[in-house]
Amino acid sequence: MIGLISYLAFFATMAGILAIVVLGLNLQWGYTGLFNGGVVAFFGAGAYGTMILGGRPEPGQFGGFEWPFLFALAGGVLLAGAIAWIVGILTLRLRHDYLAIATFGVAVAFESIARNAEWLTGGAKGLRGFPRPLEAAIGNTFVYGLCFLAMVMAVLAAVYWALQRLVQSPYGRALRAIREDEVAARSLGKNPTRLRLQSFVIGSMIMGVAGGLYVAFYAFVSPQDLAPILTFQVWAMLIVGGAGNNRGAVLGAFLIWGAWTGSGFALSKFAPAAMQLYTGPIQYILIGTVIVVMLLWRPQGLLPERITQRFTKTASKVGTTSKGAF
């Protein structure tokens, strides 16, 4: 029983962390139309940044400053934001094609640094040893797992709440307008450069938050965690859940993560031994199929974007207009 609960807590913690990443991507892609093909780089910046600042010292290794978790996390998040800001400035107006190429490039470069800059990142074996927040105080591993889950859910709720405020405000309206038609938005006084850059940096910092939580959860990070499959999974979660809908983004994260771990479990349990070698590739194909089917069958996702924002709905106030007096 405790084993099952532990497992479910483990599953939900990971799904919650991924949901935060998907929310970050949703701000960028769902609301602003910014293509980010390098999600892992910003997640990784949060993870490595938090680990280097908050981890335990190792001989011959830079970092391990043992900063309190919140400060280390803030550092990781700022690193993710700084990288996003530089990418955004360099691709100037973050036009689709440049941004797509640049973000792919950043992810490759980031992974390469993580793999090779051993003095900083521990190289291929990664960095290990992270004083997890409050672990000593709580003691019991099982209880701690539940507490950690609660913390991840609290962060997820806070990020969700802040993003909802943002996108349901005139700010979100301006982002969506830029996404729909930049020339028209400019002719109506909106500054796409500012809005795009902000949206990209904020979205990337949210991914950094998730990276920091991930490192605290595993107390370990290595280049394995930066494999392109993560970017791919996060995109699948957003497409399935519904781009432009934050509830959809969270739903997609839990569904796809469930399908991913479920299919891995099923393959390891029931597939013939010879096939188990191919578990990874089979899962890739499954997730690719899910994306394609979704794009064909329901491109708007399970929970589509709301075209009419609740807060601007007119129906309740019809009849109060004073014709022509604007």
Add this chain to the structure above:
Amino acid sequence: MTDPVLSLSALTRDFGPFRAVDGVSLTIRRGSITGLIGPNGAGKTTLFNMVAGTLKPTSGTVSLNGTDITGLPSEALFARGLARTFQIPRPFRRMSVLDNVMLAPPAQLGETVFGALFGRGKVAAEEARLRDKARDILAFMTLDKLADQPAGKISGGQMKLLELARALMGDPSVILLDEPAAGVNPSLTRTLIERIEELNRRGTTFVVIEHDMDFVMRHCDPVIALAEGRVVFEGSADEARVNPLLLDAYLGAPA
């Protein structure tokens, strides 16, 4: 002309070796409905794009109310009271008609990250005010019943009205209309013309690109004709009516 709202001086735009607008100098009288005519490819839209800041001129200057605005981006010009519509409508398709209109006013409190996150009360009050104004404008443009529809789902003619509605939301003093009646059914066109005349009576200056000669002759004064990037005629509608050059080119057989 004593009180020009816009003056263009030797405005020129090249696309590679091709000169689309060639040294156009013009003044637009405050309070006028100025008609801009000319065959397809004459450079009318390119001229609008330069005046409204959508395209940078190759050379020449534009000034608005006596201030040089050459090369300012369109987002800056909208805030200064210069609005434009597009020949092919550019609605924000996956946004409601109402949101399309409420978007427009510049410098909204809730348009910054800080304001959106922490200024809830003030933003709500501002939104209520903008919503009322937007509903008034939509009613004025006969679009009020469509307020909650996605802007991508309304008819082409309604999109043209929406373009003007969005522009009005910024209380512009000058509006550049690029073929507002093209592809619009006659009853919507009548609405549109009435609205333009009504706004003009209230003081808004219009520059209108239009192929419908009936519209131009009846409602525009003065009329300016462009051909191959140059001004070939400038005068009143009455003068335009009897100008042999224009008769040939745009009016067909003399009426």
